[in-house]
Amino acid sequence: xxxxxxxxxxxxxxxxxxxxxxxxxxxxxxxxxxxxxxxxxxxxxxxxxxxxxxxxxxxxxxxxxxxxxxxxxxxxxxxxxxxxxxxxxxxxxxxxxxxxxxxxxxxxxxxxxxxxxxxxxxxxxxxxxxxxxxxxxxxxxxxxxxxxxxxxxxxxxxxxxxxxxxxxxxxxxxxxxxxxxxxxxxxxxxxxxxxxxxxxxxxxxxxxxxxxxxxxxxxxxxxxxxxxxxxxxxxxxxxxxxxxxxxxxxxxxxxxxxxxxxxxxxxxxxxxxxxxxxxxxxxxxxxxxxxxxxxxxxxxxxxxxxxxxxxxxxxxxxxxxxxxxxxxxxxxxxxxxxxxxxxxxxxxxxxxxxxxxxxxxxxxxxxxxxxxxxxxxxxxxxxxxxxxxxxxxxxxxxxxxxxxxxxxxxxxxxxxxxxxxxxxxxxxxxxxxxxxxxxxxxxxxxxxxxxxxxxxxxxxxxxxxxxxxxxxxxxxxxxxxxxxxxxxxxxxxxxxxxxxxxxxxxxxxxxxxxxxxxxxxxxxxxxxxxxxxxxxxxxxxxxxxxxxxx
Amino acid sequence: xxxxxxxxxxxxxxxxxxxxxxxxxxxxxxxxxxxxxxxxxxxxxxxxxxxxxxxxxxxxxxxxxxxxxxxxxxxxxxxxxxxxxxxxxxxxxxxxxxxxxxxxxxxxxxxxxxxxxxxxxxxxxxxxxxxxxxxxxxxxxxxxxxxxxxxxxxxxxxxxxxxxxxxxxxxxxxxxxxxxxxxxxx
Numbered sequence: 001x002x003x004x005x006x007x008x009x010x011x012x013x014x015x016x017x018x019x020x021x022x023x024x025x026x027x028x029x030x031x032x033x034x035x036x037x038x039x040x041x042x043x044x045x046x047x048x049x050x051x052x053x054x055x056x057x058x059x060x061x062x063x064x065x066x067x068x069x070x071x072x073x074x075x076x077x078x079x080x081x082x083x084x085x086x087x088x089x090x091x092x093x094x095x096x097x098x099x100x101x102x103x104x105x106x107x108x109x110x111x112x113x114x115x116x117x118x119x120x121x122x123x124x125x126x127x128x129x130x131x132x133x134x135x136x137x138x139x140x141x142x143x144x145x146x147x148x149x150x151x152x153x154x155x156x157x158x159x160x161x162x163x164x165x166x167x168x169x170x171x172x173x174x175x176x177x178x179x180x181x182x183x184x185x186x187x188x189x190x191x192x193x194x195x196x197x198x199x200x201x202x203x204x205x206x207x208x209x210x211x212x213x214x215x216x217x218x219x220x221x222x223x224x225x226x227x228x229x230x231x232x233x234x235x236x237x238x239x240x241x242x243x244x245x246x247x248x249x250x251x252x253x254x255x256x257x258x259x260x261x262x263x264x265x266x267x268x269x270x271x272x273x274x275x276x277x278x279x280x281x282x283x284x285x286x287x288x289x290x291x292x293x294x295x296x297x298x299x300x301x302x303x304x305x306x307x308x309x310x311x312x313x314x315x316x317x318x319x320x321x322x323x324x325x326x327x328x329x330x331x332x333x334x335x336x337x338x339x340x341x342x343x344x345x346x347x348x349x350x351x352x353x354x355x356x357x358x359x360x361x362x363x364x365x366x367x368x369x370x371x372x373x374x375x376x377x378x379x380x381x382x383x384x385x386x387x388x389x390x391x392x393x394x395x396x397x398x399x400x401x402x403x404x405x406x407x408x409x410x411x412x413x414x415x416x417x418x419x420x421x422x423x424x425x426x427x428x429x430x431x432x433x434x435x436x437x438x439x440x441x442x443x444x445x446x447x448x449x450x451x452x453x454x455x456x457x458x459x460x461x462x463x464x465x466x467x468x469x470x471x472x473x474x475x476x477x478x479x480x481x482x483x484x485x486x487x488x489x490x491x492x493x494x495x496x497x498x499x500x501x502x503x504x505x506x507x508x509x510x511x512x513x514x515x516x517x518x519x520x521x522x523x524x525x526x527x528x529x530x531x532x533x534x535x536x537x538x539x540x541x542x543x544x545x546x547x548x549x550x
Numbered sequence: 551x552x553x554x555x556x557x558x559x560x561x562x563x564x565x566x567x568x569x570x571x572x573x574x575x576x577x578x579x580x581x582x583x584x585x586x587x588x589x590x591x592x593x594x595x596x597x598x599x600x601x602x603x604x605x606x607x608x609x610x611x612x613x614x615x616x617x618x619x620x621x622x623x624x625x626x627x628x629x630x631x632x633x634x635x636x637x638x639x640x641x642x643x644x645x646x647x648x649x650x651x652x653x654x655x656x657x658x659x660x661x662x663x664x665x666x667x668x669x670x671x672x673x674x675x676x677x678x679x680x681x682x683x684x685x686x687x688x689x690x691x692x693x694x695x696x697x698x699x700x701x702x703x704x705x706x707x708x709x710x711x712x713x714x715x716x717x718x719x720x721x722x723x724x725x726x727x728x729x730x731x732x733x734x735x736x
Contacts, residue, residue, distance in 0.1 A: 042605040213570070214606050267650070267660035 001112050002121045003096075006208050010096055010118060011039075013071070019047045020069040022061055022077065025400060026233075026467065027383050028100060029076035031202035031226035034407050035209060035219045036073070042214055051400035052077060055086070062087050069093075076100055076201050082107045083115060098204050100197045100230070103127075106188070110134065118204055125198070128187045195523045197235040202226025203244065210251070217255055217271045222407060224248055224273070224364045225383075228376035233384075233467065234474055245362050249275055252364065271368045271409065276375065279344055280361050282426060283378055286419050289335070289343075290318075290328045295426045297475045301482045302356045306434035313354070321350045368409065382418030383407060385425050388465035428459035429472050433479050442480055444489055448511075451476065453498040463498045469510050472496070481515045490515070495525075556701050560644035561597040566611040568592075569602065596645065600652050610653040615639060616646070618659050621666040628673045634697040643671055643701050671702075678702060682710050686717060 003009045019040075023033045033049065040047050048069070050061045058077055065072075072095045079099035084107065089095075097108065098118035102125065108115045109127050119125075206223035209215040227248060231241045252273050281299065284292035293299045293314065303317070304310035318328055323346075327335050344360065351359040367373040387403040406414040432453070436442060442451045453460050463469045473496040481490045493514045500508040511525030562580075573586040583594055591611060594602075602608040615621070615638035627635050639645060646667045654660040678698070685693050 042607070044605075216606065267654040267657075270655050 001115060002109070002117050002119060006118060006204075007211050009116065011208060011212065013094075014073070014096070015043055015045055017045075017071050018069055019045065019071045019073055020061075020065045021047050021049045022052050022058060022072060022074045023049065023400075024076035025051060025053045025387060025396065026076060027229035027380055027387070027403075028200050028202055028226040030383065030387070030400075030404055030407065031222040031229070032075050032098065032200075032205045034222050034404065035202060035205040036075075038216070038219060039205075039209055039212070039214060051397050053396050055081070059087065062089070066090065066093065071096070073097075074099065079104045079108055079117065079119070080195070081105055084111065089114065098201045100199065100201055100235070102196050102198050103191050103194075106191070120199065120204075126191065128191055193524055193527055195526045197230060199244065200226040200230050203247070206251075215251075217273060218409065220248070220251055220255060221271065221273055221364075221366055223251075224376050225379050225407070228363060229380045229384075232377055232380045233470065242362065245364075248364065269369055271366060273364055273366050276363055276365045277344075277360050278363055278365065278375060279347060280359055283381060283419065283423060285332050285373065285375065286378060287423060288329050288331055289323070290325075291423075292332075295423075295430045297478060298356065298359070299351075300430060300433075301475070301478045302354065304479075304483060305430075306437055306479070306483075317350060317354055320353070321346050372412065374415075378419065379407070379415070381422040381426070382415055384467055385421035386414070386418040388462075388468050389421055390461045390464065425462055425468060428462050429468075429475055432457065432459065432463070432472060433476050436476055437479055437483055442476070442494075444486075444492065447492065449477070449480070449489065449492045449494045451494065451496050453496070455499050455502060460498060464500045464508060466508065466510065469496060469498055469508060470512065473510050473512050477512060477515050493525075551704050551707070553701070553704060556641075556704050557644045557648070559700065560641035561595060561600075561648070563596050563639070563641055563645060564593045565596050565599050565613060565645075565649075566591050566593055567599045567602065567608040568611060569608040571607050596648060600648060603653050603656075610649060610656045612649065612657045613639065613645070615642070616649070616657065616663055618662050618666065621663060621670070625666055625669050625673070628670055632677070634674060634677060634695060636697050637699055640699050641701070642667065642699065674698075674702060675705060678706050682706055686710075686713055689717075 021033060021036065023029050037047075037049070039045075048065065050065065052058045052061055058074075062072070066089060070092055072093065074095060074097045076099050078095070078097045080101040080103060082105050083095060083097070091114070094114055094116065096116050096118055104117065104119065104125060104127065106128065108117060110130055200223070202223045203226060206215060206219055209219050227241070227244050230236045236244075252275060255273070280296065281289070281292040282296045284296075294305055299305075303313050305314060315325075318325065323339060327339055332340075348360055351357075363376050365373060365375045383403045383406055386406055387399055389399055389402075402414060403418075405411045406418050435457075436451060442449050444450075453463060463472055473494055476496070477494040480494070484490065491514050493512060495509065495511045497507050497509045500506045509529070511523070511529065513523050513525075568589060568591050569586045570588045571586060572588055573584055575582055575584040580595075583598065584592060586592055599608065599610055603610055620638070624635065624638060646663065649657060650660050650664055657663065678695075681693065681695065684690070
């Protein structure tokens with residue numbers, strides 16, 4: 001059931017109770033969790049935070065906590081599957097689900113008592129109407145018994161005619177039922193075949209905070225990070241990103257006007273969020289400009305930096321902008337001020353000449369204190385690297401807690417270590433992409449492209465996690481599309497497999513839709529993987545919330 | 551005494567807040583508080599003000615003395631005078647630190663206020679050090695210091711007492727036999 005008034009039907013219900021928060025392992029969920037935790041701290045609500053990484057985790061966590069808690073809040077998990085059937089809860093457990101995975105399972109939508117969806121109803125959901133899918137069985141029975149009782153009261157002469165009439169009606173009803181069921185199957189198949197993402201969960205919770213007038217700049221910043229995570233990991237279309245950025249921009253201006261005017265300027269330590277039309281180079285302010293250009297997907301694919309020609313083009317590009325190599329290779333903060341001043345405009349002009357039209361993207365930046373300036377995408381990469389770090393002796397929940405901590409303003413050293421790990425991850429991704437393309441590891445298997453990372457590949461441990469592997473997959477497809485001359489191959493989707501656990505010999509598989517400018521980011525691999533697993537009867541574990549990875 | 555104890559005592563000072571919730575009068579052992587009505591200023595102790603601020607239930611109004619011009623005047627006066635001038639509040643240092651840490655978005659020109667209060671503190675502590683130094687070296691019998699706050703006294707207390715004890719031990723050991731007679735000189 002969709003919730004209409006999030007304050008009355010969700011917050012005021014849980015404010016006096018103990019709540020269990022089950023949070024999935026992606027950045028949007030982390031940000032939403034932070035916002036909700038801050039709200040709970042204000043009102044001193046008792047809660048238990050449980051990170052979950054997949055359906056099995058969710059089941060175990062639920063079993064552990066179902067005796068003690070009546071109210072469960074699920075963040076970024078649980079909407080796209082029949083939750084009641086999977087978890088078998090008691091009748092008085094109530095689930096509040098705030099999930100970006102679509103399509104929302106129809107049972108979750110139409111259940112009025114136990115499942116409450118914290119999702120806006122106009123969020124282009126396209127849920128089939130109730131009558132198309134569910135149908136009461138009583139109507140038919142009533143019709144039949146009514147006819148039979150009619151038969152009894154009629155004189156016997158007409159009985160045969162009525163019998164025939166009743167039989168015909170029954171046949172008619174059965175045919176109508178079969179037709180209805182066929183239509184139902186078709187509707188459900190259309191509804192559930194593609195998987196995509198809706199509005200960010202962090203933004204939903206920020207709106208809750210705004211309705212409660214408890215929104216702070218910290219919460220606004222977390223909402224921005226949640227939205228940027230959806231864009232960085234390619235989960236939403238560009239149109240939706242721009243629309244959501246406009247919404248966030250309204251909130252940012254509201255906060256900026258509230259606190260600052262001519263005479264009473266804010267302390268330098270206060271957080272200031274500003275709208276930036278900044279470059280698409282990942283982490284460029286914390287790295288050198290040269291490294292950032294080499295390791296950002298957009299620039300590296302356009303220049304084809306894995307070829308010698310590409311390297312030459314890059315040198316030309318830098319020379320065209322008039323940036324000396326020595327400056328460009330040193331840390332961004334130590335570059336000359338005269339170069340940094342007009343950097344964005346200069347880069348935009350030159351990149352237009354080289355065919356990169358959208359080198360600049362609308363985003364937000366934060367700055368507090370004298371030293372600390374971060375863009376939203378920097379924070380997403382840093383937190384993602386911490387969340388999926390593959391150090392030994394670190395369990396998933398440790399990583400989750402570390403990533404959650406790095407989002408607070410007071411844990412800057414953790415954030416900086418996250419940025420360093422993100423740099424290593426990006427370099428590894430680029431090197432793997434370069435080696436895959438140069439050694440032609442991408443094979444065309446008919447309707448799709450396929451690539452398998454061998455066990456001995458350097459840094460393959462990093463790619464045993466779903467988000468990192470998906471990132472690699474997208475970069476690889478983009479690079480492949482830019483480098484191949486085969487027109488047909490450019491429109492094919494890509495499936496990628498990497499070893500997940502060397503001892504157990506398991507492999508993680510990810511599929512992404514074909515690369516196109518106007519893609520609507522709908523992914524059909526969920527169903528496809530399930531069917532493939534059935535038909536080959538291989539041992540698969542459909543564990544991740546994102547059904548496009550297994 | 552620990553500086554944190556002094557800060558704890560400072561939290562009993564009253565400060566004005568503007569709450570955004572409503573609550574009837576609260577009867578506590580230390581006194582009565584409230585009633586709280588949204589948008590109407592009310593006086594509460596600093597500990598409650600900070601707690602409410604962190605839960606985003608109020609807005610803190612900076613005390614009257616926490617103003618750039620007033621603090622500039624006090625700083626200039628302090629620098630001119632040899633003696634200690636009257637302080638804006640007996641707990642000015644602690645209040646500044648607490649309010650600027652937790653509620654700096656409610657206080658205009660917070661950075662300048664921080665600098666000015668630090669200047670006033672530095673001047674006073676410098677005077678205190680000079681005074682303690684002359685007290686010990688000239689072996690004076692008593693000293694009168696007006697307008698000192700608890701925090702400043704606390705800063706110098708350990709050092710002054712220890713050094714006076716040391717001096718006493720040294721002098722009483724210099725004349726071992728007739729210690730009683732010598733005491734009256736000091």
